[in-house]
Amino acid sequence: MTQGIDWTSTLLVLLILGSYLLSFTDLPQRMQLWRYSSYIRKRIVQLTEIEEDSRRKALKHLKKVGVSDPKAVIDGFVNNFFLISPVDIEPTDIIKRLRHLLRGREESVRAYVKEKLPQADDITLQNSEVILEITSALTLINKIIKHYYKLGLKYNNWILMMQLALELQQIVSLAKSYDDAMDSFTLGKPIGDGAGPLVVHYLKGGAKPKEIAKETVVYFAEVNGRKVYMIKAKGPGSTVGYPGEALQKVVEDLEGKVAKIITVDAALKLESETTGEVAYGVGAAIGDPGPEKIAIERVASKYSIPLHAVVIKMSNEEAIKSMTKEIHDGVLKALDIIKNMIKEGVKEGETVVIAGIGNTVGIA
Amino acid sequence: MVLREVNGMFLGDLDTFTLITIALTLFLIAYMVAMSVFSRRKEVKVRKTYTILKCVDCDYKKEREFKEGDYVGKVEGDCPQCEGPLVIYAIYDKEEKLR
Numbered sequence: 353m354t355q356g357i358d359w360t361s362t363l364l365v366l367l368i369l370g371s372y373l374l375s376f377t378d379l380p381q382r383m384q385l386w387r388y389s390s391y392i393r394k395r396i397v398q399l400t401e402i403e404e405d406s407r408r409k410a411l412k413h414l415k416k417v418g419v420s421d422p423k424a425v426i427d428g429f430v431n432n433f434f435l436i437s438p439v440d441i442e443p444t445d446i447i448k449r450l451r452h453l454l455r456g457r458e459e460s461v462r463a464y465v466k467e468k469l470p471q472a473d474d475i476t477l478q479n480s481e482v483i484l485e486i487t488s489a490l491t492l493i494n495k496i497i498k499h500y501y502k503l504g505l506k507y508n509n510w511i512l513m514m515q516l517a518l519e520l521q522q523i524v525s526l527a528k529s530y531d532d533a534m535d536s537f538t539l540g541k542p543i544g545d546g547a548g549p550l551v552v553h554y555l556k557g558g559a560k561p562k563e564i565a566k567e568t569v570v571y572f573a574e575v576n577g578r579k580v581y582m583i584k585a586k587g588p589g590s591t592v593g594y595p596g597e598a599l600q601k602v603v604e605d606l607e608g609k610v611a612k613i614i615t616v617d618a619a620l621k622l623e624s625e626t627t628g629e630v631a632y633g634v635g636a637a638i639g640d641p642g643p644e645k646i647a648i649e650r651v652a653s654k655y656s657i658p659l660h661a662v663v664i665k666m667s668n669e670e671a672i673k674s675m676t677k678e679i680h681d682g683v684l685k686a687l688d689i690i691k692n693m694i695k696e697g698v699k700e701g702e703t704v705v706i707a708g709i710g711n712t713v714g715i716a
Numbered sequence: 717m718v719l720r721e722v723n724g725m726f727l728g729d730l731d732t733f734t735l736i737t738i739a740l741t742l743f744l745i746a747y748m749v750a751m752s753v754f755s756r757r758k759e760v761k762v763r764k765t766y767t768i769l770k771c772v773d774c775d776y777k778k779e780r781e782f783k784e785g786d787y788v789g790k791v792e793g794d795c796p797q798c799e800g801p802l803v804i805y806a807i808y809d810k811e812e813k814l815r
Contacts, residue, residue, distance in 0.1 A: 716789030
């Protein structure tokens with residue numbers, strides 16, 4: 353005859369034992385570390401697949417444009433061309449130093465790509481440059497994630513693991529968008545960030561371009577008796593140009609006799625906002641590291657010219673992927689707002705300068 | 717003997733602990749089945765890129781799938797209606813549902 357188990361006592365003993373284990377040992381932390389590290393490992397596999405896919409796409413593109421050893425070109429680019437930020441505890445002339453470093457890096461990258469693709473035209477060079485930059489960025493993301501993962505394991509830092517695991521979904525999503533964006537650059541499709549240049553493209557009508565700064569053009573047209581100068585990067589290759597320098601030159605050439613400056617750009621939307629929403633305000637709508645934005649602000653304040661901004665909202669992912677219909681609809685809305693700003697805010701005979709900020713890939 | 721045991725189970729021979737364990741297990745199984753069914757029902761969407769062409773002189777407009785070499789502002793032949801220049805007006809992605 354078997355005796356029945358006293359479940360109540362067993363449960364009580366288990367509960368007490370369990371509470372001791374949870375309260376007086378680091379078993380829960382070990383379990384968390386194990387759980388999060390397993391999750392991170394799976395995401396690292398995903399990131400590695402994305403990185404390899406981007407390399408495959410870059411190899412295919414470089415082969416197509418006539419590079420004999422594309423693997424060597426990618427390996428020579430990735431990990432190199434880093435930029436060390438200028439000293440910021442002494443801010444005097446920091447913008448000048450930053451501009452010098454940024455332009456120096458851009459020139460080195462351009463020289464490297466040109467050396468590997470001596471026969472390529474400007475559009476192919478610009479697109480290949482961005483493709484290599486994306487491959488390099490994805491390699492860097494993967495390396496940083498692996499670094500923190502290994503650091504967390506090394507020091508049993510479960511908080512670091514948890515933070516990394518919680519951030520990873522967003523990081524993987526961003527990496528996936530970078531990989532998707534490769535198609536836009538290899539095929540030359542306009543991307544979400546091209547919203548600003550596209551507004552200028554529609555506004556310029558049949559006006560002829562004049563190169564005013566490196567890879568940056570200006571158009572002139574008369575709209576309802578107002579003189580309109582429009583600046584954008586020179587397309588259809590992948591470039592953002594130097595809109596700050598170009599705008600500064602235009603305003604200086606006009607001796608500051610400008611009634612209004614309008615900048616139009618893509619802006620990061622909040623999660624509650626919808627893609628393609630358009631908003632306007634005051635300031636320079638430009639997301640560069642500093643030199644171009646400050647050039648616009650300085651010239652506007654030097655001559656006391658009102659500085660307006662029109663933005664088309666989109667997510668980080670949408671900004672680097674192919675332009676969607678929602679963003680294109682936003683471009684048309686922004687165009688109407690700018691036309692209205694010119695009509696109502698600028699008198700006949702006065703001058704207005706408009707700068708379409710962003711990457712002009714796929715937009716002439 | 718087995719039958720008697722099973723009968724006993726349904727007749728209420730079970731203690732609270734076993735009942736809670738069985739209920740929790742059943743709930744977990746039901747939850748997992750429901751999750752797998754609902755996740756399979758998610759709509760699959762694909763993005764396709766379209767090129768929109770417009771005539772500079774008349775209202776003629778045409779939409780076709782994007783092809784390599786297209787860019788906004790590119791002149792692509794003459795308008796079939798008025799023989800004016802046909803220009804690429806826009807290039808954008810549209811989402812389409814997959815059944």
